[in-house]
Amino acid sequence: MLIGIGEDPDREGLRKTPERVARAYREAVEGLGRDPSEVLTTVFDEGHEEMVLVRDIDFTSLCEHHLVAFAGRAHVAYIPNESGQITGLSKLARLVDLYSRRPQVQERLTTQIADALEQALSPRGVMVVVEAEHLCMSMRGVRKPGARTMTSAVRGQFLSTATRNEGMSLILSHR
């Protein structure tokens, strides 16, 4: 790349750049090949049957088209099943990390988080909302800094308007 853009890869500041870039990308895709069962390890029977929502989970992912970052926040909600099976709150954030640290598109990131949670907890409902800014739309190309993309994946009881609205209002409150 350095040669391609007419730079001198042997000049002082650039000498270690290929190695640094390789390390940076390795870190950015460290979720590749990892399975959500590694993360959703603890499932407790707590008898809690109402909504659980962790919002504002920061993430940085890698746009698979341009290999530049898209970053923002994920909001993850579920309604436990009849036996009140819940998981640790941190596990929801770990799940976001696992799926964001790989070449992605935002829609797939959103769907994968919802599907993994549905599989692990067999909950009554799941809702995942992701909002992000894509560097490939701000630093280059169409150049619209500040444009945010919102995606959602909704399963089970969250398909009902009242439940979906309750989830959305919790996500949007006190912003």
Ligand SMILES: Nc1nc2c(ncn2[C@@H]2O[C@H](COP(=O)(O)OP(=O)(O)OP(=O)(O)O)[C@@H](O)[C@H]2O)c(=O)[nH]1
């Ligand atoms: N649906 C979706 N599209 C994305 C995401 N990240 C980037 N893109 C889009 O992927 C598309 C790739 O389009 P191409 O026409 O192949 O590439 P390009 O010529 O670089 O496109 P421009 O960005 O419009 O300059 C662009 O429209 C990007 O905005 C994402 O997470 N979801």
Ligand SMILES: [Zn+2]
């Ligand atoms: Zn892109």
